[in-house]
Structure formats: structure tokens, C-alpha cells
Amino acid sequence: MDSCLTLRRAQVNRKLRICSIGAQGELGRRIRDMGLIPGAEVTVVGKAPLKDPVALRLRDFTLTLRNSEADHIVVEEAE
Amino acid sequence: MSEPRLTIGLAGNPNCGKTTLFNALTGSHQHVGNWPGVTVEKKMGHARHGELELDVVDLPGTYSLTAYSEEEKAARRFLIEDRPAAVVDVLTADALERNLYLAVQIMELGVPVVLALNMMDEVRKRGKDIDTGLLTRLTGCPAVETVARQGKGRREILEAAVNLASERAGAWIPLRISYGPDLDPVLDEMEAIVEANGIMAGKVPPRWVGLKYLEGDPGIMRRGREASDQAGEKLEKLTAKVAAHLKKTLGTTPDAIIADYRYGYIAGIARQVVRYPAVDQERLRLSDHMDRVLTHQLAGPLVMALVIYLLYILTFAVGKVPMEAVQAAFAWLGKTLEAAMPEGQLRSLLVSGVIAGVGGVLGFVPLIMIMFFLLSALEDTGYVARMAYMLDRVFRIFGLHGTSVLPFIVSGGIAGGCAVPGVMATRALRSPKEKLATLLTAPFMTCGAKVPVFLMLAAAFFPGKEAAVMSAVTLAAWVAALCVAKLLRSTVVKGESTPFVMELPPYRMPTLRGLCIHTWERSWEYMRKAGTIILAISVLIWAAMTFPQLPQERAAAFDQRAEAAQAQVEEAKAQGLESAALEDAVKAAEAAKSEEALRNSFAGRAGVALEGLTAPAGFNWRVNIALLGGFAAKEVIVSTLGTAYSLGEVDTKDAAPLSEMLARDESFPRAAGIALIAFVILYAPCSVTIVAMAKEAGWRWALFSMGFNTALAYVAAVVIFQAARLLA
The missing domain is CATH 1.10.287 (Helix Hairpins)
Incomplete structure (x- = not known):
């Protein structure tokens, strides 16, 4: 799908849906443990003062990710 | 006495209010220890329910039950090996789905689970609702609403746990979830193999073993091989086969599929149980509003600088009063005893060894108490997570974590801190490698006890420029700490940085009770541990400086x-x-x-003997003794140097005579002064810090820091002295 992009390049405050998670091993496990799985809806709500890490809003809570970790997450615009 | 005691485990995600509930359940009847084999804190407490005595064990906060982190390993080992009668899983009700992820994994083990829906007040405030009765029916686990900070649901939780425990009577009924057409057949096959070969039989359900194989859990695979080499190999082959198949057909891995199905199962429950408000869903919460300012690109760092500054000022300005009072009390005690006893070895031992040593330790207690009170408050509000978020980019360059800033500041990142609470503050770091690197480098900072040393040397060699020297020293300490951290992280503490997947919990008001319990625990632990060892060390140092x-x-x-x-x-x-x-x-x-007596003592002889070694750094025997004394406590450096220079008692606060003496000493040039400053920044942490480090990371690392830091300091001092002499 060409509407897909990595989470690093996603714009702030847009509703996104996760297409796939490329990370494996410990990082993949930790990402999935937090509920970041294909189909989940997320919004980038902010970036740290130095543009990295980013703050990510899921439906019920907020979490942070480094840009290098966000690279493994492919998302598309939710609507 | 005849009543059997029940063990109840308390599980849950980090920040779910588990510790608050633990405090509410057990009151002050708790004690702190370590989980076997790991440096994760284990808290246990007692509660009564009717006639029944309950042992409540607080499991480390985790998001999952894999075996990646120390916390997860400790939690899992407790569930499997200690077989609690029931587990209370504390859930942040507001984020039910993510919290159920852990609950489902505990249910898959089969342990009797009670769901504590904590912070229900927050859920209602947002206009959401959770059907607790339906949740109980769908999961088969009694669900109880709690508001731990108000103690609500306390009785109900205990009752549900006790009832469930007696109902199940030790039997485990594992939850079975479908993992889809690819994994289910493999799981069935694995279950049969595990059962036939008795792998972990009687401990965990066979299907769970299969799941762990598919998740690639090395610990469980080892257990499989131990039980039967053949069966273990068969299971590993099955895993490899299905993994290859999944990669080819779906481009994914078994553990990803497992997570998807688990969340799918949970989403099915949540959809029926949670009712979201029709309009409210998009409205920003108060917490998000606060984050707009508190993590703003410009305002965020400014507020953070202010918070750090206030934390520091409060601790050391407020802490100064009780700290000086305690020190004055010990000084008075020493003087009184000195007057009351005849001159002799015993008096010297009691006054200079015991009282001075114990007083030195207890003097830190007020600082530690205030420090931990404020730090726990910052942590409980959720602000520490924001600090880590804002600073991570900078600290990551040096292989550290955003949260590393706190230990550095407390240790003396702003001159005048103390490495003891600084080292203890590294406990807030959840990433083991970053924690270790922070803990090993934080003692470089300019702690309050080093300040007089630098001031005295500055007055001797750079008269009138004391402020500039102090600033340079503080800066040098930061540079040294960060660079050494980088060095350590690329050598002895090598490895990928821990993922920064971290929750930003909503801002919450901490409870006074929780803060007090936390503060008291840390302070008491410090007094007990450090008190005994430090006492021994100070008596030893006293003896070394007195005999023969x-x-x-x-x-x-x-x-x-x-x-x-x-x-x-x-x-x-x-x-x-x-x-x-x-x-x-x-x-x-x-x-x-x-002076002559000191020179003749063991420490003095060591100082003289070391002259050959320290001459390249420009240190004479007097400096050597002072530095040896500094192993016990950095305060000792100035006073010992005073004695060695025949000045009698030198007041640490007014070392002007010593500065003049040093400035006049032809055999101690300015180059040696600079080398000495560098040496004092870098060399071994004081004995109290060493004990604190051993507590946090084990004796191996504490001793490593003693050796490594001293070697580093020596090399730096030699290089500086030789270079400065060449230039002069």
C-alpha cells in the first residue's frame, strides 16, 4: 500500500492505524506488550524538545518511543 | 497459630497503583528484601482477614510475563515456584485492555486471579463505565472495584482472594485461548509431548510450556532439554518449523501472532465491558493539557531546569539544618566523652573511630530522607517519566537513559550534592545497563564533601579565582561522568540500549502516606546497612592512622x-x-x-611507600595519606592533610592556613595542585557510597568502581602533572 509510512514520518495529531510491526526480539516484544499491534489506532501527540523521542497516544494511554524504534512501525492514515 | 497462612501475590503494570494498594492492605507491617538472584526489590507484608493471616507479596511491576527483564523473571519465578494461593492483579481501570494483557498471561498459567479495577474514580470522571459483573462472567475471575489511594475496596479484595483461594484449594485452572489455525495444531502437538515427558510437570500447564517455546523463551527451552533431550529437540524442531512457515506465508513470527491473538481475545472482552462516552472521546484530558506546557519545546526544558533547581535547593538548604544538628550532636558527644575519659587508646578509639564514623553516616540521614521524599513525589506525580522523555536524546549519546539526569544532579551535578542518595536514586531507572553506567559514573560529581578540598586547593594555587575554579571543576566532573559512561557502555557494560517504550502515566497527586512509607524504607535501609559496615571501616582507618x-x-x-x-x-x-x-x-x-605520629603510623608508612608511585603525579607522602583517608570519607582529606602538614586540627570550613602552607611548599607546585584536583574528582567513591553501590548493583561492581576509578584518576593525574610541567 502506498498510503503506508513509517511512524517516524507521521505528522503530529493525525489519527493513524498500525499496518505492521517490523521489530523482532526484545524490542518487538516490548512494543507488542504495550498494545501496539496491527489494527491498533494511534496518534502522535507530541515530540520531545529535540524531536526525539515521540509521544504516542493510544485509546486509553500515552507512551513514548524513540525515532529509531518508531521506524519499525508502519502506519496509515485512519480516515 | 494452627490456621494455615495464605500467600497472596500482588501483580500489575508499573504505575497501576499496586504499591498504594499494597500499603493499604498491609499498613506498616511490611519488610523489604531482594528477589533471589536479581537486584529487584521484594516487598512483603502481612494482612488479616477475619481469623486468617495473609502474607502479601508485592510482585515487581511488569507489562508481561516473558523473561526479558529482571522484573519479569522475578515475577514469573514467584508464581511458578512459590505457588501463591491467589494473585490479585491490579489493573488501571482506565487502560483496561493493556492491563488485561498481563492478567491473561497469569490466567494462562492457571493461578487463581482476582482482578482489582483500580482508580475507578478516574474512569467515571471521564464519563466511561466498566461493567464489573460482566467482566467477572467473561473472564471467570472475580473483579473488584478499588480506589487504592482512598483505601476503597480493601476489604472486598481480601475477601475475594480468600474465597477464591479456598474454592480452588490449590488447583490451577489454566485459561485456554485460541491462537488461530497456524498455531493451535502445533500447540496441541506440543502439549502432548510436554505431558508425556513430564516437562515442568506439576508446576505449569503443558500448553503454557508450548506457548513459551513458540515465544522463544530460552529459560523454558533449557528446562525442556533438562527433562528430556529428545523431547526438547522435538519441541524446538516444531517451533522452528512453524516459525519458518509463518515467515514464508505471513511474513511474521510466532510471538507476534501470539500477541495479536491475546490482544484480540482481550479486545473481545473489552468491547462488551467498557462503555465509552458518546461525545467525550476526543476531548483532551487535563493530563494532556498539562503536557502541552510541561513538555513544550521551549517551556518544557525551562520548567524542568526550575524543578531540578528547586529539588536541589530544597534538599540541601532544608537538609542542612538537621544535618548540621546531627553533626553538632556527635561533635558534642565526642567532646563530652573526651573530657570524661582519661587519655588513652580507648578514648581515641571511641572518639575518633566510633563516634566520628557513626556520626559521619548518620549526618547524611536527613539529606537522604528529604531527597527521597521529593524524588518519590516527583516519581509518583509522573513527572520523572516526562524528564526522561525530554532528556533522552542527549543522554542516549553517552549510552545512558533520560532518567539518568536525576542521579547525576543529586550526586553533585550542581556542586554540593551527595553521591549516596544519588546512587540510591538510580533505582528509578528501569533499564539495567543504563542504570549500571549511571551508578558507576555519578560519584564523579562534585559532592558536598569534595567542595572544601577544591576550595582549599583553589585558594592555594589560584588565589582570587576560586569561583572560576569551582565552575571548571563542576564542568569537568560532568564531562568525565558522561565520557566514562560512554566508555563503559562500549566496553564492560556493552550492549544495545534498552528500548525506550515507556508509558507516560497521567499526572496524579501522590499520597502523603505512600511518600512517607517510601522515604522511611529507604532511610532505614541506609542506616542499617551503612551503619554496620561504615563503623567497621572507620575503626579500621582510625587504627591505620594511630598504630604503630x-x-x-x-x-x-x-x-x-x-x-x-x-x-x-x-x-x-x-x-x-x-x-x-x-x-x-x-x-x-x-x-x-x-605529624611525626601520623608519619610513623601504618597509613603514614603507606603514604611514604606510595611516594615512588605517586611522584609522577606530583603527590608527596602527605597528600598520599590524605587521599587514603578520603577512601573512608572525602571530608577527611582536608583535615588529614592539615595534620600531615603539622597544622594540628584544621577546620574544614576554614582551611586558609593549609592553603598558605601548600602555596609555600616548594615541593608541591601548581601543576601538582591541578593534578590533585583531577585525582579527587575521579578517584574511588567514599566508603558510604561504595556500600550504597553494592546494595544497588552488587559488590562486584562496587569494587570495580573503586579499582577502576582510582586507576583512571591516577592516569589522569600523571598526564596532567607531566603536561603542566612541560608547559610551565
Whole structure:
């Protein structure tokens, strides 16, 4: 799908849906443990003062990710 | 006494209010230990329910039950090996789905689970609702609403846990979830193999073992091989086959599929149980509003700088009063004892060894208490997570974590801190490698005890430029800490940085009770641990500086000199004359004796013996003794140097005579002064810090830091001294 992009390049405050998670091993496990799985809806709500890490809003809570970790997450615009 | 005691485990995600509920359940009846084999804190407490005595065990906060982190390993081992009668899983009700992820994994083990829906007040405030009855029916686990900070649901939780425990009577009923057409057949096959070969039989359900194989859990795979090499190999082959198949057909891995199905199962429950408000869903919460300012690109760092500054000022300004009071009390005790006892070894041991040593330790207690009170408050509000978020980019360059900033600041990142609470503050770091690197480098910072050393040296070698020297020293300490952290993270503490997947919990008001319990625990632990070991060390140092004593005839020669001078003073007095010069002569004679006695002691002989080694750094035997004393406590450096330079007692706060003496000492040039400053920044942490480090990371790392830091300091001092001499 060409509407897909990595989470690093996603714009702030847009509703996104996760297409796939490329990370494996410990990082993949930790990402999935937090509920970041294909189909989940997320919004980038902010970036740290130095543009990295980013703050990510899921439906019920907020979490942070480094840009290098966000690279493994492919998302598309939710609507 | 005849009643059997029940063990109840308390599980849950980090920040779910588990500790608050633990405090509410057990009150003050708790004790802190370590989980076997890991440096994760284990808290246990007692509760009563009717006639029943309950042991409540607080499991480490985790998001999952894999075996990646120390916390997860400890939690899992407890569930499997200790087989609690029931587990209370504390859920942040507001984020039900993510919290159920852990709950489902515990249910898959089969442990009787009670769901504590904590912070239900927040859920209602947002206009959401959770159907607790339906949740109970769908999961088969009793669900209880709680508001732990108000103690609500306390009784109900215990009752549900006790009832469930007696109902199940030790039987485990594992939850079975479908993992889809690819994994289910494999799981069935694995289950049969596990059962037939008795792998972990009687401990965990066979299907769970299969799941762990698919998740690639090395610990469980080892257990499989131990039970039966053949069966283990068969299971591993099955895993490899299905993994290859999934990669080819779906481009994914078994553990990803497992997570998807688990969340799918949970989403199915949540959809029926949670009702979201129709309009409210998009509305920003108060917490998000606060984050707009508190993590704003410009305002965020400014507020953070202010918060750090306030934390620091409060701790050390407020802590100064009780700290000085405690020190004054010990000084008074020492003086009183000195006056009450006849002169001799015993008096010297009690006054200079025991009282000075214990006083030195207890003097830190007020600082530690205030520090931890404020730090726990910052942590419980959720602000520490924001600090880590904002600073991570900078600290990551050096292989550290955003949260590393706190230990650095507390240790003396702003000159005047203390490495002891600094090292203890590394506990907030959840990433083991980053924690270790932070803990090993934080003692470089300019702690309050090092400040007088630097001031004295600055006055001796850079008169009038003390402020500039202090700033340079503080800066140098930061550079050293960050660079050494980088060095350590690329050598002995090598490895990928821990993922920064971290929750930003909503801002919450901490509870006073929780803060007090936390503060008391840390302080008590410090007093008990450090008190015993430090006492031994200070007696040892005292002995090293006292024995062997001057031979009788040499001591007598000094005494004669002093007596002769004293006689002259008496004579002058009798003639009605006051002679300051003569009185000085008496003091000089006594000081000369002290110097000679020190030089003759074990420490003095070591100092002289080390001269060969330290000459390239420009240090003479006097400096060597002072630095040896600094292993016990950095405060000792200035006073020991005073004794070694025949100045008698030197007041740490006013070391001007010592500065003058050093400045005049031809054998101690400015180059050596600079080298000494560098050495004091870098060399081994004081004994109290070493004990704190051992507590946090084990003795191996504490001893490593002693050796490594001293070696590093020596090299730096030699390089600086030689370079400065060449330039001069």
C-alpha cells in the first residue's frame, strides 16, 4: 500500500492505524506488550524538545518511543 | 497459630497503583528484601482477614510475563515456584485492555486471579463505565472495584482472594485461548509431548510450556532439554518449523501472532465491558493539557531546569539544618566523652573511630530522607517519566537513559550534592545497563564533601579565582561522568540500549502516606546497612592512622619540647607578660608530634611507600595519606592533610592556613595542585557510597568502581602533572 509510512514520518495529531510491526526480539516484544499491534489506532501527540523521542497516544494511554524504534512501525492514515 | 497462612501475590503494570494498594492492605507491617538472584526489590507484608493471616507479596511491576527483564523473571519465578494461593492483579481501570494483557498471561498459567479495577474514580470522571459483573462472567475471575489511594475496596479484595483461594484449594485452572489455525495444531502437538515427558510437570500447564517455546523463551527451552533431550529437540524442531512457515506465508513470527491473538481475545472482552462516552472521546484530558506546557519545546526544558533547581535547593538548604544538628550532636558527644575519659587508646578509639564514623553516616540521614521524599513525589506525580522523555536524546549519546539526569544532579551535578542518595536514586531507572553506567559514573560529581578540598586547593594555587575554579571543576566532573559512561557502555557494560517504550502515566497527586512509607524504607535501609559496615571501616582507618605509635623515646623528645615551651609560657605569665609567640611554640610542638605520629603510623608508612608511585603525579607522602583517608570519607582529606602538614586540627570550613602552607611548599607546585584536583574528582567513591553501590548493583561492581576509578584518576593525574610541567 502506498498510503503506508513509517511512524517516524507521521505528522503530529493525525489519527493513524498500525499496518505492521517490523521489530523482532526484545524490542518487538516490548512494543507488542504495550498494545501496539496491527489494527491498533494511534496518534502522535507530541515530540520531545529535540524531536526525539515521540509521544504516542493510544485509546486509553500515552507512551513514548524513540525515532529509531518508531521506524519499525508502519502506519496509515485512519480516515 | 494452627490456621494455615495464605500467600497472596500482588501483580500489575508499573504505575497501576499496586504499591498504594499494597500499603493499604498491609499498613506498616511490611519488610523489604531482594528477589533471589536479581537486584529487584521484594516487598512483603502481612494482612488479616477475619481469623486468617495473609502474607502479601508485592510482585515487581511488569507489562508481561516473558523473561526479558529482571522484573519479569522475578515475577514469573514467584508464581511458578512459590505457588501463591491467589494473585490479585491490579489493573488501571482506565487502560483496561493493556492491563488485561498481563492478567491473561497469569490466567494462562492457571493461578487463581482476582482482578482489582483500580482508580475507578478516574474512569467515571471521564464519563466511561466498566461493567464489573460482566467482566467477572467473561473472564471467570472475580473483579473488584478499588480506589487504592482512598483505601476503597480493601476489604472486598481480601475477601475475594480468600474465597477464591479456598474454592480452588490449590488447583490451577489454566485459561485456554485460541491462537488461530497456524498455531493451535502445533500447540496441541506440543502439549502432548510436554505431558508425556513430564516437562515442568506439576508446576505449569503443558500448553503454557508450548506457548513459551513458540515465544522463544530460552529459560523454558533449557528446562525442556533438562527433562528430556529428545523431547526438547522435538519441541524446538516444531517451533522452528512453524516459525519458518509463518515467515514464508505471513511474513511474521510466532510471538507476534501470539500477541495479536491475546490482544484480540482481550479486545473481545473489552468491547462488551467498557462503555465509552458518546461525545467525550476526543476531548483532551487535563493530563494532556498539562503536557502541552510541561513538555513544550521551549517551556518544557525551562520548567524542568526550575524543578531540578528547586529539588536541589530544597534538599540541601532544608537538609542542612538537621544535618548540621546531627553533626553538632556527635561533635558534642565526642567532646563530652573526651573530657570524661582519661587519655588513652580507648578514648581515641571511641572518639575518633566510633563516634566520628557513626556520626559521619548518620549526618547524611536527613539529606537522604528529604531527597527521597521529593524524588518519590516527583516519581509518583509522573513527572520523572516526562524528564526522561525530554532528556533522552542527549543522554542516549553517552549510552545512558533520560532518567539518568536525576542521579547525576543529586550526586553533585550542581556542586554540593551527595553521591549516596544519588546512587540510591538510580533505582528509578528501569533499564539495567543504563542504570549500571549511571551508578558507576555519578560519584564523579562534585559532592558536598569534595567542595572544601577544591576550595582549599583553589585558594592555594589560584588565589582570587576560586569561583572560576569551582565552575571548571563542576564542568569537568560532568564531562568525565558522561565520557566514562560512554566508555563503559562500549566496553564492560556493552550492549544495545534498552528500548525506550515507556508509558507516560497521567499526572496524579501522590499520597502523603505512600511518600512517607517510601522515604522511611529507604532511610532505614541506609542506616542499617551503612551503619554496620561504615563503623567497621572507620575503626579500621582510625587504627591505620594511630598504630604503630611513636616509640617512647621519640614521643618523649616531642613532649619535652612542648613542656619546655609550656614552661616558658608559665614563666612569661608569672612576669605578667602575654606572649602569643610562646603559646604558638607550644602548639607547634604538639602539631609536630602529631605529624611525626601520623608519619610513623601504618597509613603514614603507606603514604611514604606510595611516594615512588605517586611522584609522577606530583603527590608527596602527605597528600598520599590524605587521599587514603578520603577512601573512608572525602571530608577527611582536608583535615588529614592539615595534620600531615603539622597544622594540628584544621577546620574544614576554614582551611586558609593549609592553603598558605601548600602555596609555600616548594615541593608541591601548581601543576601538582591541578593534578590533585583531577585525582579527587575521579578517584574511588567514599566508603558510604561504595556500600550504597553494592546494595544497588552488587559488590562486584562496587569494587570495580573503586579499582577502576582510582586507576583512571591516577592516569589522569600523571598526564596532567607531566603536561603542566612541560608547559610551565
